Amino acid sequence: MDEKQLLKKITLLKKIKPSQDWVFLTKRKILKDDYSGMREKLSFWQVFFTPIKRPVLVFAFRGIIVLTLVLTSGVFYLYYLNTQIVSNHQFVAQTNKYRHYDSNEEKKIVAMLEEMQQGLEKIKLSLDKIKNLKNQGQALVMSEVIKITADVGEKRIKEIKGKNSPSAQVLASLTAIENDYKELKEASDELQKEKLVVAFEGLKEMTLTEEQKSRLQKAEEYYNEGKHNEAMVLLVKIMEKK
Amino acid sequence: MFYLQKQFSKIYDKYVNKLYRFIFFKVNSREIAEDLTARVFSKGWEKYRENSKEIKNPGAYLYQIARREIADYYRQQSRFKTVSIEINQGVLNQITDPQSSIEEDLILQADIKLVLTALNQLRDDYQNLIIWRYLDESGIKEIAEIMEKPEGAVRVMLHRAIQELREKIESA
Numbered sequence: 001m002d003e004k005q006l007l008k009k010i011t012l013l014k015k016i017k018p019s020q021d022w023v024f025l026t027k028r029k030i031l032k033d034d035y036s037g038m039r040e041k042l043s044f045w046q047v048f049f050t051p052i053k054r055p056v057l058v059f060a061f062r063g064i065i066v067l068t069l070v071l072t073s074g075v076f077y078l079y080y081l082n083t084q085i086v087s088n089h090q091f092v093a094q095t096n097k098y099r100h101y102d103s104n105e106e107k108k109i110v111a112m113l114e115e116m117q118q119g120l121e122k123i124k125l126s127l128d129k130i131k132n133l134k135n136q137g138q139a140l141v142m143s144e145v146i147k148i149t150a151d152v153g154e155k156r157i158k159e160i161k162g163k164n165s166p167s168a169q170v171l172a173s174l175t176a177i178e179n180d181y182k183e184l185k186e187a188s189d190e191l192q193k194e195k196l197v198v199a200f201e202g203l204k205e206m207t208l209t210e211e212q213k214s215r216l217q218k219a220e221e222y223y224n225e226g227k228h229n230e231a232m233v234l235l236v237k238i239m240e241k242k
Numbered sequence: 243m244f245y246l247q248k249q250f251s252k253i254y255d256k257y258v259n260k261l262y263r264f265i266f267f268k269v270n271s272r273e274i275a276e277d278l279t280a281r282v283f284s285k286g287w288e289k290y291r292e293n294s295k296e297i298k299n300p301g302a303y304l305y306q307i308a309r310r311e312i313a314d315y316y317r318q319q320s321r322f323k324t325v326s327i328e329i330n331q332g333v334l335n336q337i338t339d340p341q342s343s344i345e346e347d348l349i350l351q352a353d354i355k356l357v358l359t360a361l362n363q364l365r366d367d368y369q370n371l372i373i374w375r376y377l378d379e380s381g382i383k384e385i386a387e388i389m390e391k392p393e394g395a396v397r398v399m400l401h402r403a404i405q406e407l408r409e410k411i412e413s414a
Contacts, residue, residue, distance in 0.1 A: 009411065010357060013354065027255075030287050193382075197394075
């Protein structure tokens with residue numbers, strides 16, 4: 001049974017859940033019991049915003065307060081809007097004057113983004129396949145390649161964002177792909193750390209030469225110091241000679 | 243106080259299913275799992291109310307309470323974990339899809355029993371790791387905080403836990 005099949009079986013257990021009625025009642029019991037006991041200590045503002053169990057007059061009083069607040073804020077908001085209309089006109093005029101907008105340039109960026117997106121999908125599939133690779137040396141190297149690719153992709157997007165002044169729509173697409181690269185980098189980093197552990201465990205059970213043992217020890221030191229790249233290089237060297 | 247209640251309410255919503263499931267795997271009884279889960283949140287709320295700023299990671303804190311409650315439960319009952327699991331029909335009915343056929347239900351229930359039995363045969367910390375990583379989808383960092391161990395050690399243990407679980411399932 002490979003890891004994918006095993007994980008599929010494990011995730012069946014996610015179906016075990018409590019009854020929603022019990023969840024709701026328990027929450028109410030835990031939080032409501034406490035609220036009843038604390039009632040006398042509520043401040044004016046807490047009383048104002050907590051559920052009403054008082055005569056209608058009190059509700060009416062609250063209603064008047066709320067209405068006054070709404071009207072007052074409405075007046076202030078209208079005043080604010082008025083000032084904004086003037087300054088917005090000035091802002092738009094400035095933006096039109098200085099914005100370097102080139103629709104051809106944006107078309108190129110969009111086309112490139114589509115290619116990058118397709119490339120990203122393929123890389124994600126490769127990452128999934130690496131998880132099931134039996135050759136740990138290969139898995140480590142390939143995860144490093146993906147990590148570097150994701151890093152380069154992320155930097156490229158940042159460059160594009162910095163050099164051009166893309167429209168809001170293009171900027172949103174650029175940011176989405178940048179985030180995809182970031183996630184890919186994190187996922188490959190995480191996978192690499194898991195594969196390092198598997199590699200260590202595997203090598204400890206093998207018969208190694210003195211030189212290999214010394215490299216393995218050094219690799220472990222690097223791993224414990226968080227220097228995963230250095231650890232990986234040493235492990236791959238040991239595995240190549242096996 | 244109202245603000246604290248609101249915050250804790252969100253924490254409750256986020257962790258109630260996960261904690262219930264975690265406790266259920268340890269005690270194998272719906273009623274006891276409900277009782278202990280309620281106690282965990284009750285104690286969690288008590289502490290949160292006193293000083294919410296002290297609790298940096300509510301999830302890790304609640305799991306620590308849960309582990310203590312489970313240990314207390316075992317001490318009081320003076321029993322060990324059962325190796326063979328009899329999952330009651332109530333739980334299985336909850337799991338199965340009313341749209342699926344009887345055959346599909348039986349296969350699903352058999353699979354779940356198999357995995358649950360194998361999981362229960364693992365040592366406690368291996369069991370916990372698998373639950374937190376693959377069912378709760380917690381990150382290694384979060385798990386390391388709950389277990390109070392370094393991340394590297396957690397990764398090694400997780401790898402061994404999965405190997406052992408696989409062996410138990412394959413040999414069943």
